[in-house]
Amino acid sequence: xxxxxxxxxxxxxxxxxxECLDTNWVSSAGSYVNKFEExxxxxxxxxxxxxxxxxxxxxxxxxxxLGIGNGDEVIVSSxxxxxxxxxxxxxxxxxxxxxxxxxxxxMDAEKVEELITPRTKAIMPVHIYGHPVDMDKIMEIASxxxxxxxxxxxxxxxxxxxxxxxxxxxxIGCFSFNGNKLITTGAGGMLTTNNEMLGEKAxxxxxxxxKVLENGAFYHEEIGYNYRMPNLLAAMGxxxxxxxxxxxxxxxxxxxxxxTLLSDVKGIxxxxxxxxxxxxxxxxxxxxxxxYPLSRDELIYKLRENGIESRTFFMPVHKMPPxxxxxxxxxxxxxxxxxxxxxxxxxxGLTDNDIIKVINIIKSI
Ligand SMILES: *Cc1c(COP(=O)(O)O)cnc(C)c1O
Numbered sequence: 056x057x058x059x060x061x062x063x064x065x066x067x068x069x070x071x072x073x074e075c076l077d078t079n080w081v082s083s084a085g086s087y088v089n090k091f092e093e094x095x096x097x098x099x100x101x102x103x104x105x106x107x108x109x110x111x112x113x114x115x116x117x118x119x120x121l122g123i124g125n126g127d128e129v130i131v132s133s134x135x136x137x138x139x140x141x142x143x144x145x146x147x148x149x150x151x152x153x154x155x156x157x158x159x160x161x162m163d164a165e166k167v168e169e170l171i172t173p174r175t176k177a178i179m180p181v182h183i184y185g186h187p188v189d190m191d192k193i194m195e196i197a198s199x200x201x202x203x204x205x206x207x208x209x210x211x212x213x214x215x216x217x218x219x220x221x222x223x224x225x226x227i228g229c230f231s232f233n234g235n236k237l238i239t240t241g242a243g244g245m246l247t248t249n250n251e252m253l254g255e256k257a258x259x260x261x262x263x264x265x266k267v268l269e270n271g272a273f274y275h276e277e278i279g280y281n282y283r284m285p286n287l288l289a290a291m292g293x294x295x296x297x298x299x300x301x302x303x304x305x306x307x308x309x310x311x312x313x314x315t316l317l318s319d320v321k322g323i324x325x326x327x328x329x330x331x332x333x334x335x336x337x338x339x340x341x342x343x344x345x346x347y348p349l350s351r352d353e354l355i356y357k358l359r360e361n362g363i364e365s366r367t368f369f370m371p372v373h374k375m376p377p378x379x380x381x382x383x384x385x386x387x388x389x390x391x392x393x394x395x396x397x398x399x400x401x402x403x404g405l406t407d408n409d410i411i412k413v414i415n416i417i418k419s420i
Contacts, residue, residue, distance in 0.1 A: 056362045056363075056364070057362060057363045057364060057400045057405070057409050057412065057413065058364050058400065058402060059235070059338070059364040059365065059366055059398060059400055059401065059402075060235045060337075060338060060398075060400070060401045060402050061234070061235070061402045061404065062234050062235075062239045063298070063302060063402070063403035063404050064295075065298070066294045066295070066297055066298045067293075067294040067297060068290075068291050068294040068295065070294070071087065071290035071291065071293055071294050072287060072290050072291055072294075074290065075087065075286050075287045075290050076287075080286045081285060081286060081287045082285050082286060082287075083262075083283040083284075083285055083286070084286065085285075085286030085289070086286070087286045087287075087289040087290040087292075087293055088106055088283075088284065088285075088286050088289045090289070090293050091104075091106060091245075091284075091289040091290075091292040091293050091296070092104045092105060092106055092245075092289075094293060094296050095230075095245055095247070095292075095296060096247060098220070098296060098299065099220045099222050099223045099228065099247050100219065100220050100223045101222065101223045101228065101247035101248060101249055102248065102249045102250070102251055102254065103247070103248050103249075103250075103251055103253075103254030103255075104245050104246065104247045104254075105245065105246045105247075105254060105257045105258045105261060106243065106244070106245055106283065106284035106289060106292075107243070107244035107245065107246060107261060107282045107283070107284060108242065108243065108244065108281075108282050108283060108284055109231060109233065109242050109243060109244045110138060110207075110209050110229060110230060110231020110232070110233065110236075110243075110244040111138045111141070111142060111231070111244070112244055112261070112280075112282040113229040113230065113231070113244035113245060113246040113282075114138060114139050114142040114179075114205070114207060114229045115142040115145050115146065115282075116246055116257050116260060116261055116280070116282055117142075117205045117227040117229055117246055117257070118142060118143065118145075118146045118148065118177070118205065119146060119260055119280075120227065120246075120253050120256045120257045120260060121176075121177065121203045121205070121226065121227070121253070123143075123146055123148050123176050123177055123203070124146050124147045124148060125147040125148070126147075126148070126174060127147075127148040127149070127174060127175075127176040127177075128148065128149050128150075128151050128172060128174045128175045128176065128382075129143045129148050129149070129150055129151065129175075129176060129177045129178070129179055129205075130150075130151045130152075130153055130167055130170055130171070130175060130177070130178045130179065131143065131150050131151070131152060131153070131162075131178075131179040131181065132152070132153060132155060132161070132162045132179075132180070132181045132183065132372075132389075133152040133153070133154070133155070133371040133372045133373040133374075133383065133386060133389045134155040134160060134161075134183060134368065134369055134371060134372075134389045134392065134393055135181040135183055135207070135369055135372060136181075136369055137369075137372050137375065138207075138231075139179055139181055139207045139229075140372045140378065143179070144377070148176070149174075149381065149382070150372075150378065150381055151170050151175070151381065151382045151383065152371075152372065152373040152378075152381060152382070152383035152384070152386070152389075153166050153167055153170055153383070153384055154166050154384055154385055154386050154387065154388050154389050155183075155388050155389045155392060156388065157388050157391070157392060158327050159186040159326075159327060159329065160183050160184055160186065160326075160340060160368070160392060160396065161180070161181070161182060161183050161184075161186050161187070161188045162180050162181060162183075162188050162193075163388065164180075164188060164189040164192035164193050164196075165189075165192065166384050166385070167192075167193065167196055168196050169384060170382070170383075170384050171196070171200050171202075175200065175202060176202060176203060177202055177203040177204065177205055178193055178196065178197055178202055178203075178204050178205075179204075179205045179206075179207060180193050180204070180206055180207070180225070181207040181210070182206065182207065182208055182209075182210055182211025182214060182221050183210055183369075184210055184326070184336070184337055184338045184340045184398070185210055185211055185213075185214050185306075185334050185335040185336045185337040185338070186211070186214065186326070186327075186328070186329070186332070186334045187211055187214050187215070187216040187221055187329075187332045187334070188206075188216075190206075190216050190217075190219075190224045190225070191217070193225075194224065194225070197225075203225075203226045203227075204224075204225030204226050204227075205225055205226065205227045205228075205229065206221060206222050206224060206225040206227070206228045206229065207229050208221040208222030208228045208229060208230055208247075209229065209230050209231040209236060210236075210337045210338070211335065211337070212230055212236065212237045212238065212299075212335065212337070213237050213299065213302070213303040213306070213335035213337075214332065214333055214334055214335040214337075215332060215333040216331070216332050217331045217332070222247050223247060223249065226248065226250065226253065227246060227247065227248045227253060227257075228246070228247040228248070229244065229245070229246055229247075230244060230245040230246075230247070231243070231244050232244060232245070232288075232292060232295075236337070237299065237302055237303070237306070237335065237337055238292065238295035238296060238298075238299055238302065239291075239295060240284065240288040240289070240291045240292040240295070241288055241291065242288070243284050243288050243289075243292060244284070259279070260279055260280055260282075261279075261280055261281075261282035261283060262279065262281070262282075262283055263275065263279035263280065263281055264276060264277050264278070264279030265279065302403045303335055305403050305405075306335055306336050306337065306401065306403065307333075307334075307335065307336060309336070309339065309401065309405055309410060310326070310334070310336035310339050312407060312410050313325070313339050313399065313410060313413075313414070314326075316410070316411070316414040317341065317414060317417070320347075320417060320418055321346055321347070322343065322344045322345070322346035322347025322348070323341055323342070323343065323344070323347060323417065324341060324342035324344055325341055326339065326340050326341065336401065337401065338366075338398040338399075338401045339398065339399045339400075339401045340368070340396055340397070340398050340399070341396070341397055341399065342392060342395040342396055342397075343395050343396075343397060344395065347420075348420050349420055351367065351394065351395055351396070351397060352367070354397065354417070354420070355367065355397060357416060357420065358413070358416055358417075361412075361416050363400060363412070363413055363416065364400060365397050365398060365399055365400070366397065366398045367393075367396065367397060367398075368392060368393045368394075368395075368396030368397070368398070369393060370393055371386060371389045371390060371393050373386060373389075399413055400413060
């Protein structure tokens with residue numbers, strides 16, 4: 056069985072987690088929480104990083120920190136995991152869906168401006184499957200209309216846009232460390248920002264807005280949230296982060312091998328890397344075009360019969376029952392690629408032989 060994307064645990068994870076257990080520092084305080092935040096901020100190139108219990112919590116926190124709520128609109132991808140869209144609703148705002156690019160699968164920055172209204176407060180680019188969104192264009196629109204930018208950089212961890220790590224370009228960046236992401240803590244997330252005040256506000260809101268008075272009493276000036284990550288998981292995060300460069304290199308090497316072996320297969324479109332960016336290829340993603348002898352789903356079943364796990368692209372969120380009726384632009388590309396796209400096995404532990412096995416099945420048809 057070749058899985059789609061499983062964790063790689065081969066560094067100091069055992070050692071650091073054992074240290075937490077041995078010293079009793081298992082909960083929300085402890086040195087690994089601070090270390091993970093500091094190391095991550097340094098890696099991303101942000102002034103501040105704040106741990107959260109998962110990526111969804113980081114996204115919700117980002118919206119709350121920026122004061123986005125009732126009556127506001129946020130422009131977001133439809134070809135995405137649903138999490139960022141749901142968080143827009145959590146805070147009482149409305150998602151407005153923008154189409155995707157056919158070659159990179161991400162938000163089409165050229166189609167954002169036409170969706171802006173006086174109610175628009177933020178743009179939420181999601182760096183789907185690893186390729187960076189055109190952030191220059193997004194930041195230019197944001198500054199023209201005075202909008203916030205929240206990057207969902209989960210799938211773009213390790214990708215670079217014009218020399219800058221994803222998650223360090225917008226007002227706030229958000230990450231998930233779920234088991235299938237580039238680095239994992241089992242469950243966990245992170246919020247990054249270059250604005251110290253926003254970072255402090257995020258920490259404050261995520262820790263029940265707790266202020267400790269001189270006599271030790273807890274005082275809460277506003278409604279807070281418990282979105283903390285325990286030391287036990289932050290310890291694992293520190294160990295994972297130590298190996299991130301190696302993971303990125305492997306992902307890129309594997310994508311390169313897939314690209315080489317698939318480049319001459321009729322009816323298969325391979326992923327691209329635009330100029331001035333580095334694509335981490337978090338999930339290696341192809342399109343099954345009409346010229347290919349099997350339909351997209353038939354190819355998925357064929358791979359499954361041979362013990363290979365693959366996955367369809369995300370279904371468009373604007374077609375999910377809670378979001379039918381939400382405002383959106385023209386969705387031609389989103390609808391098309393979500394029906395043609397497949398993610399192929401992309402674990403860090405994938406071998407060349409695994410890749411050759413996958414390719415041989417795709418080519419045998
Ligand atoms: C995984 C993922 C999330 C959600 O992260 P959780 O930690 O599962 O809450 C959000 N956005 C994107 C793009 C993701 O891939």
